[in-house]
Amino acid sequence: MQPNLTRRQAIARTLGLAGAAAMAPPALAASPHRKQLLVLFLSGGASQLETWDPKPGTKFGGPFRAINTSLDGVRIGELLPRTAKIMHKLAVVRSVNSNLPDHEKGHYAIQAGRLAPGYPVLGSAVAKLLEQPGDVLPGYITLRRDGPKAYTDTGDAGFLGAKYEGVRVINGLPPENLIVPAGINAAALQTRDAARRAADERFLRTHAKAPINGYGTTFDQARALMQRREIFDLKAESPKDIERYGRHDFGQNCMLARRLLEAGVPCVRVVHFDWDAHQDNFYWHQMRCAEFDRTFVTLLDDLEQRGMLEHTLVVVTGEMGRTPQINNFGGRDHWGRAWSVAMAGCGIKQGVVHGMTNDLGTEVKEDEVGIGDLFHTYLTALGIDSSADYHLNGQTNPVADPAARPIKAVLA
Amino acid sequence: MNRNSRFLKLLSLLAGTSLSAGEAVPLHEQIDGLMTKDWAAAKITPAVTSTDADFFRRLNLDLNGVIPTPAETKAFLDDRRTDKRPRAIDALLARPEYALHMARVFDVLLAERRLPAVKSYDVAATAWRGYLAESFAANKPWDVMAREILASDGSDESQPGAVKFYIARDAEPHQLTRDVARVFLGTDLQCAQCHDDPRFDDYKQADYFGIYAFVSRLSFFRDNKLNRSFVGEKAVGDVTFTSVFTTKQGKTDPRLPGGKMFADPKLEKGKEYVTAPSNSARGVPVYSRRKQLAEQMPRAETPGFSRNLGNRLWALMFGRGLVHPLDLHHAKNPPSHPAVLAAIEQWLVQHRYDIKGCLREIALSRCYQLSSELPGGVEPPVDAFAVSAMRALTPEQLRWSLLQAMGRMDTHFLRTLEQLKKTKPAEVETKLKDWHWKKDGYELLEKQSSAVIAAFSPLPGTDDSKIDPVVDHALFLLNSPKIIELIKVAPGTSFDRWGALSDPAALAEDLYLSLLNRRPIAQETEEVTGLMKSTKTPKERAEALQPLVWGLLLSAEFRFNH
Numbered sequence: 001m002q003p004n005l006t007r008r009q010a011i012a013r014t015l016g017l018a019g020a021a022a023m024a025p026p027a028l029a030a031s032p033h034r035k036q037l038l039v040l041f042l043s044g045g046a047s048q049l050e051t052w053d054p055k056p057g058t059k060f061g062g063p064f065r066a067i068n069t070s071l072d073g074v075r076i077g078e079l080l081p082r083t084a085k086i087m088h089k090l091a092v093v094r095s096v097n098s099n100l101p102d103h104e105k106g107h108y109a110i111q112a113g114r115l116a117p118g119y120p121v122l123g124s125a126v127a128k129l130l131e132q133p134g135d136v137l138p139g140y141i142t143l144r145r146d147g148p149k150a151y152t153d154t155g156d157a158g159f160l161g162a163k164y165e166g167v168r169v170i171n172g173l174p175p176e177n178l179i180v181p182a183g184i185n186a187a188a189l190q191t192r193d194a195a196r197r198a199a200d201e202r203f204l205r206t207h208a209k210a211p212i213n214g215y216g217t218t219f220d221q222a223r224a225l226m227q228r229r230e231i232f233d234l235k236a237e238s239p240k241d242i243e244r245y246g247r248h249d250f251g252q253n254c255m256l257a258r259r260l261l262e263a264g265v266p267c268v269r270v271v272h273f274d275w276d277a278h279q280d281n282f283y284w285h286q287m288r289c290a291e292f293d294r295t296f297v298t299l300l301d302d303l304e305q306r307g308m309l310e311h312t313l314v315v316v317t318g319e320m321g322r323t324p325q326i327n328n329f330g331g332r333d334h335w336g337r338a339w340s341v342a343m344a345g346c347g348i349k350q351g352v353v354h355g356m357t358n359d360l361g362t363e364v365k366e367d368e369v370g371i372g373d374l375f376h377t378y379l380t381a382l383g384i385d386s387s388a389d390y391h392l393n394g395q396t397n398p399v400a401d402p403a404a405r406p407i408k409a410v411l412a
Numbered sequence: 413m414n415r416n417s418r419f420l421k422l423l424s425l426l427a428g429t430s431l432s433a434g435e436a437v438p439l440h441e442q443i444d445g446l447m448t449k450d451w452a453a454a455k456i457t458p459a460v461t462s463t464d465a466d467f468f469r470r471l472n473l474d475l476n477g478v479i480p481t482p483a484e485t486k487a488f489l490d491d492r493r494t495d496k497r498p499r500a501i502d503a504l505l506a507r508p509e510y511a512l513h514m515a516r517v518f519d520v521l522l523a524e525r526r527l528p529a530v531k532s533y534d535v536a537a538t539a540w541r542g543y544l545a546e547s548f549a550a551n552k553p554w555d556v557m558a559r560e561i562l563a564s565d566g567s568d569e570s571q572p573g574a575v576k577f578y579i580a581r582d583a584e585p586h587q588l589t590r591d592v593a594r595v596f597l598g599t600d601l602q603c604a605q606c607h608d609d610p611r612f613d614d615y616k617q618a619d620y621f622g623i624y625a626f627v628s629r630l631s632f633f634r635d636n637k638l639n640r641s642f643v644g645e646k647a648v649g650d651v652t653f654t655s656v657f658t659t660k661q662g663k664t665d666p667r668l669p670g671g672k673m674f675a676d677p678k679l680e681k682g683k684e685y686v687t688a689p690s691n692s693a694r695g696v697p698v699y700s701r702r703k704q705l706a707e708q709m710p711r712a713e714t715p716g717f718s719r720n721l722g723n724r725l726w727a728l729m730f731g732r733g734l735v736h737p738l739d740l741h742h743a744k745n746p747p748s749h750p751a752v753l754a755a756i757e758q759w760l761v762q763h764r765y766d767i768k769g770c771l772r773e774i775a776l777s778r779c780y781q782l783s784s785e786l787p788g789g790v791e792p793p794v795d796a797f798a799v800s801a802m803r804a805l806t807p808e809q810l811r812w813s814l815l816q817a818m819g820r821m822d823t824h825f826l827r828t829l830e831q832l833k834k835t836k837p838a839e840v841e842t843k844l845k846d847w848h849w850k851k852d853g854y855e856l857l858e859k860q861s862s863a864v865i866a867a868f869s870p871l872p873g874t875d876d877s878k879i880d881p882v883v884d885h886a887l888f889l890l891n892s893p894k895i896i897e898l899i900k901v902a903p904g905t906s907f908d909r910w911g912a913l914s915d916p917a918a919l920a921e922d923l924y925l926s927l928l929n930r931r932p933i934a935q936e937t938e939e940v941t942g943l944m945k946s947t948k949t950p951k952e953r954a955e956a957l958q959p960l961v962w963g964l965l966l967s968a969e970f971r972f973n974h
Binding site (some may be wrong): 117118138157161162165167168175176177178179180181184188189190191192193194195196198199200202203206207208209211212214215216218219221222225226395 | 737740784785786791793799801802804880881882883884885886887888890891892893896933935939943958959960962963964966967968969971972974
């Protein structure tokens, strides 16, 4: 049986360097790049029927067709024509049953991998679990346009504390106050920082360490962001690239996400808003899918060409799906019982469709997957032992829901 | 035996006290007795009692919302009376700042920093906070306040601000249902909206819709002539619900969890309204379900009503509830110390929801007065309350504490007073006796520090016990021109005083009393002395000190209530 080849091995073999590669395994030849996470969050809940799991011609199918993809026998919604051409690089789970038809609870539970409150969301958890000594950039940055829905930011670091909280970049603007105001001399700043550190060191001797260190870390992170503020500067990108990603908030945020990942930020999330189509679902999905389709494929291509995809897990999810039933306003409502999630990149098997819904899309028919299973899968794909525990502040908490399991079928 | 006394009996059983003994043993002693038992059972060694300086800072932050002035701290530290702690508690509870602080706390607790969809349609901040401040100044019982807030439709000219709870949520029935249950009863019924909550046996869809039926007829009404927002109500509309799991259907009249249904009275057809709702008029029904809610809910026998208040007052003093999160009381998330919570609940019922009295009792407890220094270097579990927790100052506490540390509050009130003496000397005495002059003074001070609130406020709907420092805060404190404006060397600030002190030891003492509310240790005095070397004029001294002052304001010791 042919052993699984890494991409590097495969290239080496094609180039006739198999012998050399065999003598020096890639892991030793070059230190493997640290693993990274990119979450594309379709906020409001994208309709699985207009995207990954179309049911054309059925009672609830809606007006759109399904189209062939680069994966034999697999069809997706016609609103994603570019994505259809790279289906062989993705793994799609069509059998998610999260049972949470609610924005706020869904946002938290899908990202935290469980219902129980107080746990870190995926980005915060992975920032913690993949942390390396000497890291100074924030472990998790989350990008979105300014939006009225506060629930996009729910949860975050939970009991991991402020250090792992997602740094918010809104409207592509770098965090405020990244520049030292004019007129303050460097010596004064040094005295100030030394005074702060000395005070904290004294306080630490007798007091609980976590809050003091957590607070101190926010100043280290601030300094790192100040020093590397150019990573937020999209003007450094060529006009052509700006065009390729699309001149809308999702496109520009995805380009910024790529820059941040390149700069070494371990976890990035981009929020794509306005999928909550209670009215005119089909019109809305035309608009949303057009933005998503082009940007998503551009992003994956770029990650692949830069050699980043093999160490970057890309997750495409929302907080829920949408009802098969079409309401009186031509909308689809909140729905958690049978919907889809897609993945690509690090640790993910390419060209897999896992699970199946019934003919009308109203129930999961095969291989039902819960939110805990997805969470285990993401961690496993990133090489993290999802059965491990956090040991913090005298408490032991499982990293992922112990009642759930990784989905082997989508893991490489 | 009426319902109320039966309920008290049940609580006293829970608290493990008898009713007669419960009255004899003060609440703070009950708390300490029960806590000591719980610590012994869990083999936890509690921290020692806090130093006077730690206690005084914490007490000022918790009861007045701001760190003390250096003069106040010095007086307290040098006071040799053995009962100076109870004296300090009573003194702080008697100050106007208590009512103003509680108004800010309950503004956040009740409105949760929410704004209506059209921001300019919000209730005037002065009207809402004025209502709260008057209520706390009069120590209005919580059931009375809750009744006024839930009954308000904005039309009562004596307290127009009370309608904020509804307006901040656009009078949207589902949001109101969820928040009435969360804010007043300490339970979150959100998931029960669509089905019986699978997580918790005790959250029933019928409970959700029982509360929903009280508010389902409400709507937001903007009176463009008066430029004010009101709550309108219809006289009709029934509530039915279907579980998304079982497709089981239910119909309900207004009902509180575990209580009976309140059917609408039969009214003659065509006579259901005082004012029928229209585009230009707010609906006012003859029978109001909203008023029924206000009448029925704030009672001892409503499950959760007393417990929620007790838990939230505890959280105010400890930074964490006995039930935590504060809005998630259910069978699988019981209180960490059930008997303590039951004792507080019992006390509240017996003392007609006396908030000030309850805070006083909690402050008197040894548990509240524990040190934040770890006992034997070991950190006990957070829910043991065996060491005083480190909790980030709320945006409001931070704003006033920055102004206080920099001496800007004193200056402001002195100037106000001088102005008054100049312009209306005859009124000075009467004005000073009335606490309102302080209230008005603070409104003017808010302008100096509004950027702090903007930078540090968490998202709407987040309670203050969940506040965590994040990198945005650090960037603000390091680089924002707004913060630099507050802490720079300027006349009318503490720098005037510091610059005038030529003795380094005296200067170090005043500096640390001002910023960290304690005396400096030897090493800190040395550091100040080092900085003062080769400075001669007050201006030079102030300039040399400024970076140290800034650094100390960035320290964890300043940032946290501990």
